[in-house]
Amino acid sequence: MSKELHSPTSSFAMEIASIPGGEDIRKCIQCGICSATCSVASVVDKYRPRKLIQKILIGERNEVLKDDLPWLCMMCRTCEDRCQEGASPVDIFHVVRQLAVKEGYIPDAFKQATKTVLLDGWMLEDAYSDFIEEDRENLNLDTNLEWNEEFTRRLMSKYFKGVI
Ligand code: SF4
Ligand code: SF4
Structure with missing residues (x-):
């Protein structure tokens, strides 16, 4: 059964949702399972996929695009397998990276x-x-x-x- 999508209110979240791969931002309910199962999060205190998605949802565009955090994801897709809402944090962060590159922010x-x-x-x-x-x-x-x-x-x- 397909999950109900929500409509984020921040313009940054809507921008991400409008780019192929970023639509999953509309599935995230901020449960935190991704952070609990992420192997990068288990060794890097400042990296939490749920928190990064939250920053997108509340519209912290500059902070997210200029940060190294979206680049720490090693794209293992464990979070995607575990997410009960069928969201893919990897695909969302991939879109963030695309935007960051376009605007010249690359670690x-x-x-x-x-x-x-x-x-x-x-x-x-x-x-x-x-x-x-x-x-x-x-x-x-x-x-x-x-x-x-x-x-x-x-x-x-x-x-x-x-x-x-
Ligand atoms: S596991 Fe899925 S729904 Fe939960 S915070 Fe992560 S992406 Fe969002
Ligand atoms: S794909 Fe990225 S965010 Fe997801 S579990 Fe792997 S390292 Fe963590």
């Missing part, structure tokens, strides 16, 4: 990680080790995984100009 750690992936092809610099090369050779796979610099250059200029 430095994410900028650095994106840059590293684009330039090196791996999350960790020089992660493609001799060990992997040997493994590939043993499996008769091509060991030459040179990064496509032309592709990276085009990708960076099309999507990341002025962002990272």
